[in-house]
Amino acid sequence: MCQVEEEYHEQLERVDAPGVSKKCAKCKEELAAVVIRAGDAYCRSCFRDSFIHKFRAMLGKTRVIFPGEKVLLAVSGGPSSCSMLSQVQEGVSQNAHKKLRFSPGIVYIDEGGAHGQSKEMKLKTTSELCEMFRSTGFPFYILPLEQVLDLPGSVVVAPSSPLDQPRSAYKAAVDLFLQSGSGRTDVMAQEQEGVSLPAIQESQTHLLQQLIGSAKTLTAKQDLLNTLRQHLLVHTARTRGYSKLMLGDNCTRLAVKLLTSITLGRGAQLAQDTGFSDCRYGDVVAVRPMREYSAKEIAYYNHMFKVPSVVIPSLDTKTPDKASIQRLTESFVTKLQADFPSTVSTIYRTGEKLQTTCRSSSAAEGTDRCLLCMCNLDTVVEEASALQATLISEQLSQSKVPHTSGQNSVKPEPTAAVGQCCSSEGPCGGPEGAVGCYSSPKQPEAAELRSLLCYSCQRTIRDMSSVHHLPHYVLSEAHRRQTWSAMREQISEFLLDDADEND
Incomplete structure (x- = not known):
């Protein structure tokens, strides 16, 4: 055992830190x-x-962005997105060694209404961002989340699946781009279009706050906010x-997002949530060229080369570590990264190998995708599955045992017929026993809405x-x-299967 007066004759070796x-x-x-x-x-x-080479190499080896395409940069004001904007600005300049051949634009989503920020704070943030965007010369759009x-x-609506183009298509597009003379045109010479923050009514901000406030936990609020932001970006x-x-x-961020997605039950959507390209929206493909950079590397670069950024508070600003699953996962990864520097890279490399198994389904149906995140539904599984066992356990734990002793037992109140027409003037033409009215929209209940969502x-x-x-x-x-599902069920016996059509 160690003694207080014990003498050590050998010096302890100290590892030289870089x-x-x-x-x-x-x-x-x-x-x-x-x-x-x-x-x-x-x-x-x-x-x-x-x-710089890492950014250009990421775009070059993937060959997702073709020459002459219009690319919209989603800039949140943080260090990572501002560094991405700086790389694109330098890549399209005339003196660039390997010039980027796409036409960039900028979009910023103002989420101050959801956070309850004051008008003065939002105007200050947007003015700083407008000054930053005008210096780039790119067209930019500043949109409130209330839109x-x-x-x-x-x-x-489920889009049509993008066709896989051969590898020679990228080289042919480059040759066509150079032969047409577009390669000698400076992208910076395009006319700059700026859309400032429009006037928002207080009623819209109140509706947005009601939507975010309807979520009981901070985890659900952040997940809902991310979904709404993505919808507005794709629409823009x-x-x-x-x-x-x-993006x-x-x-x-992707390492934290990977562990968070697994915790939230998004294991089937990891390849789209954390991969380089995300094709779930069909005609608009989301790419992540900054996925090779760590947050430490980006912070050093922005500090050394004066890349500006704007500090904007979010929903989890100044919240404790256990306030949400996203916040707890972020704290866990960052603290583990401080002691074990290979933590983030190990998680990232593991997620990089994930792929999604695409099911062959008709894109016109639109019922095989989640209504919110637009990913393939992971709830269409066999009966003897882990998901079905989880759902059955939840139903049994939430069900109440009816009191059947005596004649004073409580009976459920009769509900309106599901197929009853909502029009008082006459029938809507829907068959008797259908799931809903075919003419007038009906507000879906939570149980009906869950069948259209992923887990x-x-x-x-x-x-x-x-x-x-939820939005209209x-x-x-x-x-x-x-x-559509009700109508298909009514005529299911008259429809031909795919096997019958092939015969």
């Missing part, structure tokens, strides 16, 4: 100015070249003619006090799908 006195690991000449990982010490020039309440139903890209949506998710979105809806606070386009699309 410092700025070491040489650069790349050029071997200049002194290191930044240490990203153990053994990865770079000077200022080599760090900048490595940072998500007025979106059309086409946002959540479609209406403005952009075929690609560029600023970095490696650290994770079902958990979010279950944490809401009322589904009637979600409720109308839910009614359309339920009506």
Whole structure:
């Protein structure tokens, strides 16, 4: 055992921590100015070249963005998205070594109404962002989140699956782009279009706050907010003619998102939520070119090369670690990363190998995708599955044993017939016993809405006090799908199967 007066004759070995006195690991000449990982010490020039090369290489090896395409950059004001904007701005300039050949635009979603920010705070934030966006020369759009309440139903309609293009299509597009002379045109010379924050009525802000406030937990609020933001981004890209949506998710954020998604029951959607490209919306493909960068690497680059960013509070700002699943997972990963530097990279590399098994289904039906996240439904499984066992356990735990002793037992009140027409003037033409009226929209209940959602979105809806606070386009699309399913069930015996059509 250790004694107080015990003498130690041998000195303890101390591991030398990497410092700025070491040489650069790349050029071997200049002194290191930044240490990203153990053994990865770079000077200022080599760090900048490595940072830029990683961004260009990510876009080049994936070959998802074709020359001449319009790409919408989703900038939130944070360090990662602002660094992405800086890379694109430098990549489309005339003096760029390997010039980017797409036409960029910028969009910012103001979520201050959902957070309860004051008008002065929102005006200050938007003015700083407008000044940053004007300096780039790109067209930009600053939109309030309240506009998500007025979106059309086409946002959540299942799109047609994009056709897989051969590898030679990218090379042919590059040759055509260069032969047409577009390669010599400066992207920065395009006319800048700026859309500032429009005036928002207090009633719309109140409806948005009611929608977010209907979620009982912070976990459900953040999940619902992310879904609404994604809907507005996709709608903006479609209406403005952009075929690609560029997101600023970095490696650290994706590692946290991967573990969070597994916790929330989104294991079947991990490949789309954390992969480089996300094709769930069909005509608009979301890409994540910053997924190779860690948050530490981005912070160093922004500090060394003066990349501006804007600090904007969110729903989980100044909340404890156990306030939500997202917040707890983020705290767990960041604290583990401080002691074990390979934590984020290990999680990220594991998620990079995930793939989604695509089912061959008709895109015109629109019933095989989640109504909110637009991913393939993971609830269509066999009876003897873990999901069915979980649902049965929940139903049994929530069911109440009826009191049957004596004649004073409580009987359930008779409910209106499900197939009863909602029009008082006459029948709507729907068959008797149908699931709903075929002419007038009907507000779906929570139980009816869950059948159109994936397992994770079902958990979010279950944490809401009322589904009637959801946007109108979600409720109308839910009614359309339920009506379509009822009509298909009525004529199911007259329909031919795919096997019969092939014969």
